[in-house]
Amino acid sequence: MMTVTTEENVRIDPGSLSFSMWKxxxxxxxxxxxxxxxxxxxEILKGEKPQVRERGPYVYREFRHKRNITFNDNDTVSYREYRNFQFQPDMSNGLESDYIVMPNILALGASVMMEDRPMSLKLIMTLIFTTFNQxxxxxxxVGEIMWGYEDPFIQLINKYFPDMFPFKGKFGLFAELNNSDSGLFTVYTGIKNFSRIHLVDKWNGISKVNYWHSDQCNMINGTSGQMWAPFMTPEYSLEFYSPEACRSMKLVYEAQGTFAGIPTYRFKAPDTLFANGTVYPPNEGFCPCLESGVQNVSTCRFNAPLFLSHPHFYNADSVLAQAVLGLDPSEKEHSLFLDIHPVTGIPMNVSVKLQLSLYIKAVKGIGQTGQIKPVVLPLLWFEERGSMEGKTLEMFYTQLVLLPRVMRYAQYVLLAVGCVLLLIPIVYHMRSQGPDSPESQPSPAAQPPPLLSPYAPLLQGPQQ
Known part of the structure; x- marks a missing residue:
């Protein structure tokens, strides 16, 4: 009974209990x-080691909602999920007006991209940089870095090289995320075929991307990263497709736990998530690679030499953190995890932490790069976190944890009551057949005749 109820509650169906949570x-x-x-x-321009200090956090409330929800005939549903970010000054350690010194991503990124081009082009690039004060x-x-800033250099590039950058107007690290969607997802509802519930069928109409150099790395696997199939076991792994990372990622089981009295499984990133192809051959398709622990995402980020990793190069080759002063990788502070209710596959507590870095170096012919030593320089790291609370938590606990538990125990109670009711007439019947009961004594008419001896007539005397 519990299995059927849980399946009905978690599938993507307007009549299910979890549909509003999914929507x-x-x-x-x-x-x-x-x-x-x-x-x-x-000093970096003179060839010295970079030194950084961490600033933040700058906290934003993230609102998500799905639009254009369309149920298809093949047991799938298509939708776009829009996100909106609102700054929370009371939760932040600073304001959006704070100034941050960072690498000029456009100038240094373009310089590395131009490294193998003819010297004449690099000299022209130097002239352009000088003209536009790059x-x-x-x-x-902080606000400009996050959500974009106007730059005459960007306007020039977009005018003469309209396909070079995917953004128009302002340039910001997260400008494309605010008030926008992360693509058209098509996922299985689980209404007809429950075994494929929440799995991604297509993203933007395709079942695999073309950013990487192997079919395995290009595959769109797992869910969209919000819910997973129910009835998990410790052997289960969480796989999901991330449009921001341009790839599917898989988390592995770590331990059992509880969240607000609800049993959970904790999943974390394996050591091989950002390993290079030498350490972990299946990741060879994400190369060209540098040291293990950073993933080259240039092919899906307008070819800029950007790298994705754990914060502070946690769980990466130690030379990466040693090349930059001010980093202190820590499992407690910089690892990511998801706590999932294993019976329903719904996340209870989530903390996803990732770092974006820029590979910089001196490029001969481009004067703005000076004598910069090759280094993967962290730009920022970010955390997306959320945990179930309030009325939603109460409803979840009551409807999807407490009620199924009561129903499960009710089955045993009803079974016990049924057994008792079945035994009552049996016991009564057995007792009615006991040796002391009136029913067990034979009636006189039914008593057998006395045993006669051959000498009975002699003993009885003469007949009258």
Whole structure:
């Protein structure tokens, strides 16, 4: 009985209990950004080791809601999920007006991209940078870095090279995320075929991307990262497709736990998530790679030399953190995890932490790059976290945990009551057949005749 109820409750069906949670996530999500403020930009240009200090967090309330929900004939549903970010000054350690010294992503990124081009083109690039006052490092506000800033250089590139950058107008690290969607997802509802519930069928109409160099790395596997199939076991793994990372990622089981009295399974990133192809051959398709622990995402980020990793290069080759002063990788502070209710596959407590870094170096012919030593320089790391609370938590506990538990125990109670009711007439019948009961004594008419001896007539005397 419990299995059927749980299946009906978690499938993507307007009549299910979890549909409203799936449609518009009621869990308060927060996006926290931590910036690496560069302390010695002039020294870096002279070839010295970069030194940074962490600034933040700058916290944003993240609202998510699905639109254009369309149920298809093949047991799938298509939708777009829109996100909106609102700054939370009371939860932040600073304001959006704070200034941060960071690498000029456009200038240094374009320089590395031009490294193998003819010297004449690099000299032209130097002239353009000079004309538009593009330097190796910039001093911008948090709001500008996050959501975009106007730049004459970007306008020039978009005018003469309209397909070079995917963004128009302002440039910001997260400008494309605010008030926008992450693509058209088509996922299985589980109404007809429960075994495929929540799995992604297509993203933007395709079943695999073309960013990487192997079919395995290009596959769109798992869910959209919000719910998973129920009835998990410790052997289960959480796989989901991330449009921001341009790839599918798999988390592995770590331990059992509880959240607000609800049993959970904790899943974390394996050591091989961002390993290079030498350490973990299946990741060879994500290369060209640098040291293990950072993934090259240039192919899905307008070819800029950007890298994805855990914060502070946690769980990466130690030379990466040693190359930058001010980093302190820690499992407690910088690892990511998801706590999932195993019976329903619904997340209870989530903390996803990732870092974005820029590979910089001196490029001969481009004067703005000076004598920069090759280094993967962290730009910022961010955390998306959320946990179920309030009325949503109470409803979840009551409807999907407490009620099924009561129903399960009720089955045993009803079974016990049934057995008792069945035994009562049997016991009564057995007792009615006992040796002391009136029913067990034979009536006189039914008593057998006395046993006669051959000498009975002699004993009885003469007949009258």
């Amino acid at each position: 518009e996530i009621p869990i308060p999500f927060y996006f926290s950004a931590y910036f690496f403020d560069i302390i010695n930009p002039d 330097r190796a490092f910039m001093n911008r506000t």
